[in-house]
Amino acid sequence: MNSLDTFIFISLGVSLLAFLFAVWLYNWVKKRPADNKRIAEVGKLISSGSSTFLRKEYIMLAKFSSAVALLIFVFLPSPVWNGNVTDNIFMAAAYLCGTAFSAVAGVIGIRVATMANMKTAEAAKNGIKPSFMAGFRGGAVMGMAVVGSTLLGISLIRAITDDTSVLLGFSFGASSLALFAKAGGGIFTKTADISADLVGKVELGIPEDDPRNPAVIADNVGDNVGDVAGMGADLFDSNVASMSAALVLAGVLDGATGFNNSAMVMCYAASGLLASIIGVFMARMGKGGPTRALNKSTYITTAIFAAITAGATFAFGFEWRIWGASMIGLAVGVIIGVASNYFTDDSRRPVKNAAQASESGPALTILSGVSYGFMSVLPSLAGIGVASLAAYKICEPLGEGYPMFGIAMAAVGMLSIVGMIISNDAYGPIVDNARGLAEMGGLGDEVLEITDKLDSAGNTVKAITKGFAIGAAGLTVIALLGAFISEVNTAAAELGVAGLAGFDIMNPTVFFGMLIGAAVPAVFSAMLILGVGRNAQRMVAEIHRQFKEIIGLKEGKEGVVPEYDKCIEIATHGALRELVPAGLVAIVITLAVGFIGGVQAIGGFLCGNIVAGLLLALFMSNAGGLWDNAKKFIESGKHGGKGSDAHKAAVVGDTVGDPFKDTAGPSINTQITVVSLISSLAATLFLSFSAF
C-alpha cells in the first residue's frame, strides 16, 4: 500500500466519521421537545413544499444529466470512436456520481433544516442557549453531509482510477447540480418573496407571513431551497472543484516524485473535515452571545486545522512551503470576510450613509448602494490577487508545476474548514424560519426576542462565511485554469500537436476570448434577474386567481385555506424553466468560443469570465447585503423608522438587492466553475476541431 492509498483510506474513514456524526446530530436535534400544534402544521407544509421543489428539480435534473452523461460518453475525454471506451464510461459515471452525491447531501440538509426550524422555535421557550444549539446542530448536519460526500466521492474515484481527469467529470456533475440548486433555488425563493410581498403587503395590506396569503408557504420553502440546499450545493461544488484541480495538478507532479502531492491533498482535506467535526462538537454558546459563539467556533476550527496539518506535514515529510500556501488561503479568507463585512455592517459608514440617503428618495438609496457595492470589490479582488501571488511565490522554489499547485492548495486551505462554514451558513435560514414559526405559533414576545437575536447573529456571521466562499471560488477557478492547461497538454501530447505554455494577452485570439468571457456573467445574471421578474408575474396572477375564486379566503373565514401547493408548483416550474436558458447560453457560448478560437481563445475566455464574474458577484452580493441592512437599520427606528419615506425608499433598495444577493450574485460562482470544467473536459475536442 503506497502512501497515497493510506491517505485515501484515512479520507474514507474520516468521511464515514462525518456521516456518523451527522446521524448523531440529527438524532440529537430530533429529540428536542416539540408540542405546539400550529407550528407542527405549518412546519409540515414547509417541509412538504421543500420536498416538492426538490423532487421536481431532481426529476428535471435527472433528464438533463442523462442527456449530458450520454454526450459525455460519446465525446469525452475523446470521441468514443477514437479512444478508449472504458475512459468514456468512467467519465460519464463520475459525472452522474457528482450530481447524485450532491443531491443526496441536499436532501439530507433540507430534511434536517425543516425539522430543526420547529425545534429551534420551541427550544426558545427554554431560553436562548438550547435554541441556539438546536439551530446550530441542525445546520451542522448539512455541513457534515456535504463535506462527507465530497471526501467520500473523491476518495472512491481516486481509489478506483489513477486518471485524475475523471475527477473533473465528478466535479462537473457537482457543478451541474449546483447550477440547478443555486440558480434555480435563487429564482424560486425570490419569486415567492416578491410575489407574496406585492400582493400581500402592497395590494391587500395584510401582514408578512399571514396564512391567508397563498404564497406564504412558498416564501418559507424558498428560504430552505435557496439558502440551505442551494448554498450546500454551491459549497459542495467549490469544495469538489478545488480538490479536483489540486489532484489534477498533483497528478502531473507525482509522475516525477511518487504520490506525495496527491497524498498531501487527501490528507489536508481529511484534516479539514476532522477539524470541522471537532469544532462543531465543541461549539457552545457562552456569555458573548450567538455571534461570538459562531465566530469562535470558526476560529477554533481554523486553529485545529492549522495544527493538524502542521503535524501531518512534519510527520509525513510533506513540503512546508505548500503548508504555507494553504495557511495563506485560510488567512486571506478571513481578511476578505472582514472587508466584505465593512460594507454590509450597519455600524459602519456605508450602510449608515445608504440609510441616510434614503431620506431623499429611492433613487439615492440605489445610487449609494451601487457605489459602495462597486467599491467593495477592491479589497476582495486584491485579497485574491495577493493570495494567489503569495502562494505562487512561496512554492516557486519547489520547481516547475509547484507554483500552480500552491495556488490550488491555497484554495483547498481556504475550503478546508468548509464543514464549519456550512454549519454556520445553514444556521441562518433555520433560525430565520424559526422566528416565523414562533410568530405563527404564538409563542409570545419573549421567544420572539430570542429568535430575533439568533437571526441577527446569522446575518452577521454570513459576511465572514461569504468571504470564504467567494475567496475560495476565486482561487479555485485560478487553479482550474491551471488544470485546464494541464488537460490541454495531456491531450496535445496524445494528439501529437503543440501544447500550451500559457496565454498571452497580446495574442488577439486570447483577447477576443477574454472580451466574450467577460460578457458572459453579465448576460447570465441578467437572464436570471429577468427570470425572477417573469416568474413573479405568473405567481401574482395565481394569487389573484385564488383570492377571487376561493370564497372566504380574503376575509379569513375559519377552515378556508389557500392552495399553497399551486404557488409552490408555479415557483418550482418557473424557476427551472427560467434557469435552463441562462445555463445553456453560458455553455453554448463557451463551446462556440472553443470551436472558433481553439484553446487559446478558451484561455482568454476563462480569464475574462473569472475577472468579470468575481467583479459582478462581489458587487451584487455586497450591494444586496448593504440594502438589506440599511432597511433593517431604518426599521430599528432610525431616519423615521418603519413606514417613513426613508423606509419606503429603503424597501425599494432591498427589493432590488434581493435577486442581486440571493439569485444572480451567488450563482455566478457556479457559472464560472461550470464553464471552467466544460473547457477542461472538452480540451481534446477544441484541440482537434477548432476553426483557427
Added chain:
Amino acid sequence: MNSLDTFIFISLGVSLLAFLFAVWLYNWVKKRPADNKRIAEVGKLISSGSSTFLRKEYIMLAKFSSAVALLIFVFLPSPVWNGNVTDNIFMAAAYLCGTAFSAVAGVIGIRVATMANMKTAEAAKNGIKPSFMAGFRGGAVMGMAVVGSTLLGISLIRAITDDTSVLLGFSFGASSLALFAKAGGGIFTKTADISADLVGKVELGIPEDDPRNPAVIADNVGDNVGDVAGMGADLFDSNVASMSAALVLAGVLDGATGFNNSAMVMCYAASGLLASIIGVFMARMGKGGPTRALNKSTYITTAIFAAITAGATFAFGFEWRIWGASMIGLAVGVIIGVASNYFTDDSRRPVKNAAQASESGPALTILSGVSYGFMSVLPSLAGIGVASLAAYKICEPLGEGYPMFGIAMAAVGMLSIVGMIISNDAYGPIVDNARGLAEMGGLGDEVLEITDKLDSAGNTVKAITKGFAIGAAGLTVIALLGAFISEVNTAAAELGVAGLAGFDIMNPTVFFGMLIGAAVPAVFSAMLILGVGRNAQRMVAEIHRQFKEIIGLKEGKEGVVPEYDKCIEIATHGALRELVPAGLVAIVITLAVGFIGGVQAIGGFLCGNIVAGLLLALFMSNAGGLWDNAKKFIESGKHGGKGSDAHKAAVVGDTVGDPFKDTAGPSINTQITVVSLISSLAATLFLSFSAF
C-alpha cells in the same frame, strides 16, 4: 522631403482648412437673425455661467498640469539626472500642449454652442429646416475645432521630433484635460440637474426651467459643460490616443521600411478630416426629417473616407491589408452603434419592458434596466473582440509588428470620421437647450413642436455616435497596450535588461495586476457617483438658503432674481473637488502596481482595466439611456402617462441612470486612457525600480 514630411505638410494644410471652415460655420451661425429679448437674457446667463465653469476648471487644471509637467520633466521618459535633458523638456512641453490644445477646442465649442442655442430657437420660427441647420452647423464648429487641433498638434510634434514617445506625452495631456472636462463636467451637470429637481419639482412643485429656481441656470450650463465641452475633450482624447498609438507602432516598423507606415497614419487621419469637412458642408435636411439627415451625413462621410483612403492607398502604394483593417474598424463602429441602439430605442422590447415593469413600482424599473444593461455589453464586447481579431489576422501576413499596427489602424479608421461624429453629438445639447430657450422666450407651441422633433433626433443619433466612441476607445486601448510593450522594449534595450514578448495570464504577477486593474473602474465610478450625491447636498443647502434669505423670491416678485452664480460656483467647485480624489486613486493604484509588480503586473493591470472598464462603461451608458427613454415613453402617454405611478417609478430609474450615463459611464473611457498612458510613460521607471 521624404514622403512622411509630405503627409505632415498635407495634414497641417487640412487642419488649417478645418479651422477656416470652422470660422465660416461660426459666422454663418452668428448671422442668423435673433431678436427675442428674454432669450438673449437667459442665453447670456448660460453663456457666462459656462465661462465661469471653464475658467475655474482651467485655473485648477493649470495648477495640476504645472505640477504634472514638473514631474514629467524630472522623471520622464527617464530621470533627468540619468538621461537627456532635451528629451525631458520635449516631453513636458508636449504634455502642456496636449492640455492646451484640448482646452482651446473646448472654449471654442462652448462659445459657439451657447450662441447656437439661441439662434436655433429663433430659427425655428421660420420652420424646421433653418432651425436644423443652425443647430447642426453650431455643433460642427466644435467638430472641426477638435479634429483640427488633433491633427495640428500631432503634425507639429511629428514635424519637430522623430521621437514618437513624445506623442504619448501630448496624448497624456489630452487625457488629463479630458478627465477634468468629462468627469468634472459630468459631476457638474448631474449635481445641478438633481438639485434643481429635488428642490424645485419635488419640494416646491414649481415647473422645470422656472427662473425662480436658483439652480436653473446651473442646470442649463451643465448641458454645455458636460455634453459639449466634456464630450469634445473625450473624443479629442480618444482621437489623439489612437493616432499616437498608431504612430508609436508605425515608428518601430518604419525603422526597417522607410516612413511608409507613419505616412499612412497621417494620410488616413487627414483623409478622415477632409471627409468630415465635405460631409458637414453637404449636410441638408430633406424630407426624411432630422434623424435621417444626421445619419445620412454620417454614412456619406464614411463613404467619402473609404473612397479617399482607397485612392490614397492605390496612389501612394500603401498596404491594402491595412486599409482593410481600417475599414473593419469603421464597419464595426456602425454595428456596435446599431446594437446599442436596440437596448435604448423606445420602439424595441427592452425599453418597452422597462416601462411595463414600472407599473409594479421602482424596484422592478431598476431591476429590468440593470438586466438589459448587463445584456447590452455582449454585442459591443463581441464587436470589439471580432474587430481586433480580424484586423490582426488581416495584417498578420505583412510580418511582425504589423498585426498590432493593424489594430491601431482599425481604431484610427473608426475615429477617422470623428469630425462628423462630434458635429452630430454637439447638435444634441444645442437643440436641447434651444427647446428650453424657446419655452422661456414664449415662442409658442409651433416652435416647441419643431424643437421637440430636433431634440428627439439628437437623442436617437446619439446611440450610433456612442457606439463609435466606445468601440474606438476599446480598440485604442488595445493599441495602447501594444504601444506600452513597444515603450518597455525600447526602454529595456537602453537599460540593457530583458524586454517583453507579451503577458501570460498564467503568470501570477500578471493575474494579480489583472484583478486589481479590474477593480479600478468600479472604484472610480463609485467615487464619481458618490461625489455627485455629496455635491448635490451642498447645492440643495444653498438653494434652501436663497429661498429663505432672498425676500420675494419664492413668490416670484417682479425684479427679484436668485443668485444664479452662487449655484454655478458650488457646482463648479464641488465637481472639481470630488473629481480629484477619484482621478488620484486611479493614478496612485497604477503607480503602486507598477512599482510593486513591475511591467508584467502593469500588463495584466491594463488588461483587467480595459475589460472591466468597457464592461462597466457599456452597462452604465446603456442602462442609463434605457431608463431615460422608458421615462419619455411613459410621458408620451403610455402606462398612465405623466403623473401615474408608473411614471413615478420611471423617474426613479431616470434619476439613477443620470449619473450612470452622464457622469461615471463616459468617464471610464478617459480613466482607461489615462492609466494606459501613465503606464507607457513610466515604463522606464517600472523597469528600473520595481520590487519584483
